[in-house]
Amino acid sequence: MGKKRKFLIVVGLVFFLIISFLFTPVYIKDSVLVDIPYGTSTWKISYILYEKGVIRNPLSFIILHAIKKKKLEAGEYEFAGYVSVWEAYGKIARGEHKLYRIVIPEGSDIYDIAKILEEKGICKGEDFIKYATSYEVVRKYGIYSYSMEGFLFPDTYFFSKNTHPLKIIDVMFKNFMERTASLRPLLKEKGLSLEAWVTIASMIEKETYRDSERPLISAVIYNRLKRKMKLQIDPTVIYALKRNGKWRGVLLRSDMDIDDPYNTYKYFGLPPSPIANPGLASLEAALNPAPVNYLYFVATPSGKHIFSSSYRKHVNHIIKIRKYKKRQRSS
Numbered sequence: 001m002g003k004k005r006k007f008l009i010v011v012g013l014v015f016f017l018i019i020s021f022l023f024t025p026v027y028i029k030d031s032v033l034v035d036i037p038y039g040t041s042t043w044k045i046s047y048i049l050y051e052k053g054v055i056r057n058p059l060s061f062i063i064l065h066a067i068k069k070k071k072l073e074a075g076e077y078e079f080a081g082y083v084s085v086w087e088a089y090g091k092i093a094r095g096e097h098k099l100y101r102i103v104i105p106e107g108s109d110i111y112d113i114a115k116i117l118e119e120k121g122i123c124k125g126e127d128f129i130k131y132a133t134s135y136e137v138v139r140k141y142g143i144y145s146y147s148m149e150g151f152l153f154p155d156t157y158f159f160s161k162n163t164h165p166l167k168i169i170d171v172m173f174k175n176f177m178e179r180t181a182s183l184r185p186l187l188k189e190k191g192l193s194l195e196a197w198v199t200i201a202s203m204i205e206k207e208t209y210r211d212s213e214r215p216l217i218s219a220v221i222y223n224r225l226k227r228k229m230k231l232q233i234d235p236t237v238i239y240a241l242k243r244n245g246k247w248r249g250v251l252l253r254s255d256m257d258i259d260d261p262y263n264t265y266k267y268f269g270l271p272p273s274p275i276a277n278p279g280l281a282s283l284e285a286a287l288n289p290a291p292v293n294y295l296y297f298v299a300t301p302s303g304k305h306i307f308s309s310s311y312r313k314h315v316n317h318i319i320k321i322r323k324y325k326k327r328q329r330s331s
Contacts, residue, residue: 202276
């Protein structure tokens with residue numbers, strides 16, 4: 001056997017041993033969570049996996065990526081048992097994230113959603129708000145609005161940590177379109193734009209959680225619009241305060257003077273865009289107001305509303321409620 005042939009055999013054997021070592025599966029006794037932020041380079045991903053004990057050497061991951069050249073998705077991944085670098089790479093390339101259950105309640109606005117997402121570690125709240133209020137993002141979905149507010153359907157979702165806000169917005173908007181598919185054809189018949197419909201529904205959603213009251217709140221809004229009266233919806237003032245970073249958790253009389261286009265105590269007509277993300281019941285009520293002539297309503301201590309068609313009756317209801325509250329405090 002020639003020296004050259006022996007040398008090639010030795011080199012081949014060494015190369016085989018190195019590759020075998022690099023690509024030999026790792027045994028993970030307890031599950032390991034690996035967090036990959038969006039924007040992380042392939043080199044950084046390989047070192048994160050190595051430091052977490054998922055792969056034997058960062059080089060194996062780099063070699064595999066040079067061969068496969070797949071797009072690697074950010075997120076949180078869980079590994080357990082025997083894990084080869086092929087399996088680790090494949091899981092990240094396929095985006096098989098560890099998912100977390102995220103509940104977005106009906107009536108949540110983009111600020112509420114941002115807080116929920118950040119608390120769950122899904123994405124930074126400020127990043128979500130930045131994209132949800134981006135002109136380019138809104139136009140991408142063909143919405144004539146100032147933000148994605150109102151079009152992010154409240155529901156239960158499953159997201160992984162470090163999910164990009166754009167992906168979250170896309171999932172929630174597509175859910176809105178799917179869930180409202182049977183209602184949207186009625187807009188032309190009612191003479192409503194998509195944006196006006198959702199804006200009215202968002203105010204209904206913020207004013208009551210009682211299904212029986214939603215058509216009545218809807219009627220008050222339409223009746224006041226027809227009479228060219230200011231809507232005077234408290235939640236629009238709260239939204240104006242949130243937009244300006246002035247919301248303290250309690251609505252004060254002085255807050256009613258905030259100079260903001262969303263303040264329906266100061267400006268006539270609908271607010272410029274939705275003030276929250278309504279559920280189906282409010283969206284349906286916005287299309288089907290009750291056949292009543294109510295113009296006013298006031299909340300009772302129990303959470304119910306008393307409706308009236310004249311200002312005098314409305315004032316009397318307010319006086320009675322205030323007297324009741326005063327008696328309760330004194331007792």
